[in-house]
Amino acid sequence: DGGITQSPKYLFRKEGQNVTLSCEQNLNHDAMYWYRQDPGQGLRLIYYSQIVNDFQKGDIAEGYSVSREKKESFPLTVTSAQKNPTAFYLCASSFLREETQYFGPGTRLLVL
Amino acid sequence: QKEVEQDPGPLSVPEGAIVSLNCTYSNSAFQYFMWYRQYSRKGPELLMYTYSSGNKEDGRFTAQVDKSSKYISLFIRDSQPSDSATYLCAMKSRNTGFQKLVFGTGTRLLVSP
Numbered sequence: 677d678g679g680i681t682q683s684p685k686y687l688f689r690k691e692g693q694n695v696t697l698s699c700e701q702n703l704n705h706d707a708m709y710w711y712r713q714d715p716g717q718g719l720r721l722i723y724y725s726q727i728v729n730d731f732q733k734g735d736i737a738e739g740y741s742v743s744r745e746k747k748e749s750f751p752l753t754v755t756s757a758q759k760n761p762t763a764f765y766l767c768a769s770s771f772l773r774e775e776t777q778y779f780g781p782g783t784r785l786l787v788l
Numbered sequence: 789q790k791e792v793e794q795d796p797g798p799l800s801v802p803e804g805a806i807v808s809l810n811c812t813y814s815n816s817a818f819q820y821f822m823w824y825r826q827y828s829r830k831g832p833e834l835l836m837y838t839y840s841s842g843n844k845e846d847g848r849f850t851a852q853v854d855k856s857s858k859y860i861s862l863f864i865r866d867s868q869p870s871d872s873a874t875y876l877c878a879m880k881s882r883n884t885g886f887q888k889l890v891f892g893t894g895t896r897l898l899v900s901p
Contacts, residue, residue: 680831716796716893717893718790718792718794718876718891718893718894719832719876719878719889721888721889724886724888726886732886734888735888764829766831766832775820775822775837775839775880776822776834776837777834777889778834779824779831779833780831781830781831782829782831784829
């Protein structure tokens with residue numbers, strides 16, 4: 677059953693806490709992406725990675741960090757430096773030479 | 789001005805109606821155009837993908853691109869209550885190197901039985 681999985685579905689963060697969102701894909705895609713979705717705004721790119729052990733900042737990378745140690749996995753850490761983390765986080769992936777991206781089911785992050 | 793403009797709706801139609809969803813854009817370099825459907829609290833699902841101008845049909849869905857007007861549309865024929873969702877347009881330029889997808893804010897569609 678091919679696809680993109682994200683966990684957890686819901687995540688609660690306390691003030692000053694770092695939390696990590698998981699994203700795994702078994703589509704053999706080269707590139708992976710993290711987006712943030714807020715009400716009334718389009719998807720905004722946080723980080724992307726086109727190859728293992730390499731990643732680039734997107735438009736709103738401040739307060740976030742990522743790693744790409746395996747082709748299948750691209751975890752996102754929301755650090756305490758991110759002052760407004762409440763949002764719906766979406767992971768996506770694609771082949772390098774294809775324009776279309778495919779999305780996971782999302783993780784909703786809430787602040788306690 | 790946003791690169792991609794999309795009316796947030798909601799757009800309410802009766803079952804069986806023809807639905808027209810639209811996006812305008814300002815960057816003439818955009819060459820690749822996509823429509824995604826997103827149900828509440830779910831990830832976006834790719835519906836249609838078109839390159840450059842013209843029409844593309846897939847079942848009840850037709851995607852139309854008018855590059856001269858910088859305007860794209862998604863038509864849904866014989867709309868069903870299961871079509872109720874938010875529809876996101878996305879587009880990308882053709883330039884070399886990494887080019888990000890630019891998304892509209894989404895139009896919420898409600899199809900009533």
